[in-house]
Amino acid sequence: MSFGLQSVAVWRSARLEDRDEVALGEAPRALAATGGSRSPMVARLIAGLCVLLIASVMPFSASAQDKEEQARDERQRVRDEKAEAARELDIARADDAAVATALRDITDIVNAQQAEVDEATRQLELANETATAAEAAIAEADVEQAELEAGLANRAVAGFLNSDRGAATFFNSEDLTEAIRQNSMLEEANADTGDLLEELRIVREDREVAEALAAEAVLEAAALEVELEEKLANWEVEKAVQEELKAEMAARVADWEAEVAEFEAEDARLTQIIREEQAKKNPVVPTSAPAPGSASVSGFQWPINAPVSSGYGYRVHPIFGTKRLHKGLDLGAGSGTPIAAAKDGTVISAGWQGGYGNTVVISHGDGITSLYAHQSSIAVSNGQEVSRGDIIGYVGSTGWSTGPHLHFEIRVNGVAVDPMPYMP
Numbered sequence: 001m002s003f004g005l006q007s008v009a010v011w012r013s014a015r016l017e018d019r020d021e022v023a024l025g026e027a028p029r030a031l032a033a034t035g036g037s038r039s040p041m042v043a044r045l046i047a048g049l050c051v052l053l054i055a056s057v058m059p060f061s062a063s064a065q066d067k068e069e070q071a072r073d074e075r076q077r078v079r080d081e082k083a084e085a086a087r088e089l090d091i092a093r094a095d096d097a098a099v100a101t102a103l104r105d106i107t108d109i110v111n112a113q114q115a116e117v118d119e120a121t122r123q124l125e126l127a128n129e130t131a132t133a134a135e136a137a138i139a140e141a142d143v144e145q146a147e148l149e150a151g152l153a154n155r156a157v158a159g160f161l162n163s164d165r166g167a168a169t170f171f172n173s174e175d176l177t178e179a180i181r182q183n184s185m186l187e188e189a190n191a192d193t194g195d196l197l198e199e200l201r202i203v204r205e206d207r208e209v210a211e212a213l214a215a216e217a218v219l220e221a222a223a224l225e226v227e228l229e230e231k232l233a234n235w236e237v238e239k240a241v242q243e244e245l246k247a248e249m250a251a252r253v254a255d256w257e258a259e260v261a262e263f264e265a266e267d268a269r270l271t272q273i274i275r276e277e278q279a280k281k282n283p284v285v286p287t288s289a290p291a292p293g294s295a296s297v298s299g300f301q302w303p304i305n306a307p308v309s310s311g312y313g314y315r316v317h318p319i320f321g322t323k324r325l326h327k328g329l330d331l332g333a334g335s336g337t338p339i340a341a342a343k344d345g346t347v348i349s350a351g352w353q354g355g356y357g358n359t360v361v362i363s364h365g366d367g368i369t370s371l372y373a374h375q376s377s378i379a380v381s382n383g384q385e386v387s388r389g390d391i392i393g394y395v396g397s398t399g400w401s402t403g404p405h406l407h408f409e410i411r412v413n414g415v416a417v418d419p420m421p422y423m424p
Contacts, residue, residue, distance in 0.1 A: 083109050087241050091248050096319040099252065103245040110242050113235040120228040127221035134214035141207035148200040155196070253320045259355065259400060260324050266354035267327065271414035274361060274369050277348035278413075281363070292421035300343045300422050301388055303372060304395065304406055306333040312418040327416035328371065328409035335376055335404040337395040341386040342370050342408075350378050356407070357399025360392050369414070373407035374398050 082105040089102045310330035316323050341362055348369070349361040356373040360380060363369050376396025386392060397404045410419040 079109055079112065082106070083238055083241075086238075086245065089245075091244070096252055099245060099248055100319045103242070103249055106238055106242045106245060110235065110238050113231065113238060117228065117231050117235055120224060120231050124221060124224040124228055127217050127224055131214050131217035131221060134210045134217060137210040138207055138214065141203050141210060144203045145200065145207065148196055148203060152196050152200065253322065256317065256320055257322060260322070263324075263355040263400065266356060267416070270349070270353060270356070270359075270361070270371070271411070273349055274363070274411060274414040278363060278367060278369075281346075299388060300370075300410075301340070301424060302331075303339050303342050303370075303408055304331055304333050304337055306331040306337070306406070309405060312416075312420065325416075328373075328407050329419050331406045331408060333395045333404065333406060335394075335396055337404075337406075338391045339372055339375065339393045339395060339406060341388055341390045341392050343388050345370070345386060347380045347382055347384045347386060347392070350381050350384075353399070355400040357401060358393065358396065359399075362386060362392070367413045369411045371407075371409040371411060371416075373409075374401045374405060376404075 086102040086106040086109075089098065091099060094102070308329050309332040310326060312328060313326060314323055315326045339360075343362070343364050345362040345364040347360060348363045349359065351359070353359040353373070356371075358375040358378050359371060359373045360375065360378055361369055361371050372393060374396055375393040375398065378393045380386060380390075380392045395404055395406050401407075408419060409416050410422050411417065
């Protein structure tokens, strides 16, 4: 609307300058000042036009405008690059982090485009409302003009009939007071005719303003409609990409949660196996484990000489945001590194354990067991007695593992606990 209104402002200021020598900067003030003599609908339309005209002629720093345009262009360039990257992402091969990043970027873009669509819609509605108001003002001006022209015609006829009668009435009247009164009425009638002419001139000018505004509003609405359609088309393209990435992320989260559920089921099965094997050797299951460091559990050693890459405790997935309990210690080491028994005991399980991969479980008595998961190969068998330091297998990446490491657990009555208090 700004360009259309500005053209009307130039036209209107020229009209005012011809009549009252009003400069462009004074045009809104002059328009507002004359609003009182106009019809209510026309006055409201002109008043609204004045507000927009004042905004259009307000001074604005060219350098500030240039900086704002540069910043806007840079934001658009970055946004386009991110959108292109999201569209070209090979979802099937991309890792979780890449999919999450693309989804976040495209969501930001879709939200920004939605805001642009909303603003374009608002501008289009404003242009249509302005055109409608201008058409209504034109119609009202037509009615007013017709009424004023009819009134002037009637006064012209009356004035013609009374033109010769006025002097005769004054000089032939026997009552001087009555003669003066009748003459005053004639003068007042002539003055009213002048007022009607002024009102007619104003109405005609208002109609011209309304016509110009209506024409510009129609043109602006057409341009805004094209712009809105373009923005909607872009929004639909990016929205489709967003929906595809959302579906992919939801599928990956579902797969991850299914793996966690399966892992929990495997963990419960291991707990049952451990308890059953312990019950065979000692029908009385301890109600609690000895305190870490006491004589019955002393003598544990690290199964491999490697740093702890992940400790015991709850973990929040860095991409999906889901939470699960990491029930042991991950010790980073190269594939094939020998794994030693952490303490004397009896092997009660040696074999494949689902997400744990190749796993060995050793019972140390008093309800204490140790577990060694993700082995590349196992070097012991069920029922075998082992001493602390004996090789029971080798580091690998079997089961649910992202790379070679040893997952080490200590369990009390089959339930995983923090191994750190038991270690030297």
